[in-house]
Amino acid sequence: MNVIDSIVTQAASIAAVRRDIHAHPELCFEEVRTADVVAQKLTEWGIPIHRGLGKTGVVGIVRGRDGGASGRAIGLRADMDALPMQEFNTFAHASQHPGKMHACGHDGHTAMLLAAAQHFAKHRNFDGTVYLIFQPAEEGGGGARVMIEDGLFEQFPMQAVFGMHNWPGMPVGTLAVSPGPVMASSNEFKITIRGKGGHAALPHTGIDPVPIACQMVQAFQTIISRNKKPVDAGVISVTMIHAGEASNVVPDSCELQGTVRTFTIEVLDLIEKRMKQVAEHTCAAHEATCEFEFVRNYPPTVNSAAEAEFARKVMAGIVGEAHVLVQEPTMGAEDFAFMLQAKPGAYCFIANGEGAHREMGHGGGPCTLHNPSYDFNDDLIPLGATYWVRLAEEWLSAPAA
Structure with a gap:
């Protein structure tokens, strides 16, 4: 597995941020503390930010070595909100807010994009611009739609946008992406x-x-x-x-x-x-x-063919062809669909494992999405962040379509 060494080195500190977010879950359009954490980290790393799209959304702007002069840009999106459910886990980073829980791994999605941001801040190995989209309210609030209505793509023009979700049950070290519909309306x-x-x-x-x-x-x-x-x-x-x-x-x-x-x-x-x-x-x-x-x-989440194939090749360069799986469509829904209606792009899965990563004190249930015993697998942070970095670098260096 060809993960980036510097991201591996910083993974423990990013995992600590992830666990802090997990312990302080916030529901849709209430992600004030989470957005503050994201904004503080990006600012600490010298990345300019814009706040307020979709109420609590944060956009980080990373200019490449050309200062963004090429005009090419790519968007990378992570969701931040939690679910209105009681957590069964009792380990140290379990939810401190009764009736609220990060049971879908959005804390991990935020962490993986933060890990990529930290690398981008030090290694701008691309021409153009990378927009880091930290989105609120995926769980029923339609935060992606609201960010778009608030001018996301007008204020931050990009030619493509990509999203990623952890997927329990798949073996750790595998990724999945396919063209066409991957999640339902x-x-x-x-x-x-x-x-x-x-x-x-x-x-x-x-x-x-x-x-x-x-x-x-x-x-x-x-x-x-x-x-x-x-x-x-x-x-x-x-x-x-x-x-x-x-x-x-x-x-x-x-x-x-x-x-x-x-x-x-x-x-x-x-x-x-x-x-x-x-x-x-x-x-x-x-x-x-x-x-x-x-x-x-x-609406349905529909990957554009060219971007899905591009993402697959990037994945293969990181984990090898054998570990890039066909993305089986699911009847679950995802508001990243609104972004894919507006821009070409692809939404992929990163394997979260079966749950053996969970620490002592986890609930008795399975480690599946929207389950009170779920927890994100911190071992994914280097892989997910490496995917974001290599995807942006290779997409911005490829000839414009």
Whole structure:
């Protein structure tokens, strides 16, 4: 593995920063302390910063040996926010804030980009500019979208942008990237069925919304099996059904909620259209009505082919071809998708292992994302930072497309 020696030397100090961030998790758009830590480190290393995009976002500006005169620029993004969940770990760097936890490794993502920044500050082995994007609010807040709306790409023009996420279950020392969709769109729906309540012993005098809801849930799955092409991925999950207050009362209404995941906007359009039709016509068949709400949160994360292939070659130069895996698409969602809608780029995975790296005092659960026993693997810091450095250096030295 060809990691950069100077990054390895500084890895322990960066790991200490990571653990400090882990111990002080902050939720979306509340990352004030985390942003202060990032800004302090970048300033300490002589890297100019810009704050305030996306409320708590930080952008570091690293000019190359030409002072950025070439006009070429690349963006490297790390997310900073934590999750609203209770941590089970009791080791020394466990969360000090009840109900908040870095259970997705964003503390590690921040640390890897900081390690790369420290190297960039001393070794500007490139022409052009590297923008270090420390983004808030990935976990449901759409921080990437907000940073873009606040002028990220206008204030910091770049030709490409790249992101990285740790991936538990893959063996440490491996990386994964592929062209095309790698994470799904994330969407939510709420359907309120309006019937007519009454006595449970006299169902003929009312309009019972519960069996209507049951028919609707079953019918939604025929959209997946009979309306879309079998080769197109899509998931409809009804995750909540709320109705009634007493066992002998037919309720007036029933509420369904859930999520839809797709890899393309076309399939998403189809599913939303058909769900609305199914909901309205199922209700009409039973003389009921409904209110249909559908919210599109994050679009699919789609890697551009050229940038994904470029990233793969950089990875191969670091860990060898055998350790660069095909990136299996996942139905999880990621707001880096908004950046990839605006700019070419690629979103990759870095293996976090199975959890053996966790110290004594970790929770009894597995080391998977969004799990209360999760912890980022600090051994990844040199590899992740080396990837960022080599990616930027080689991309800025390559002929412009």
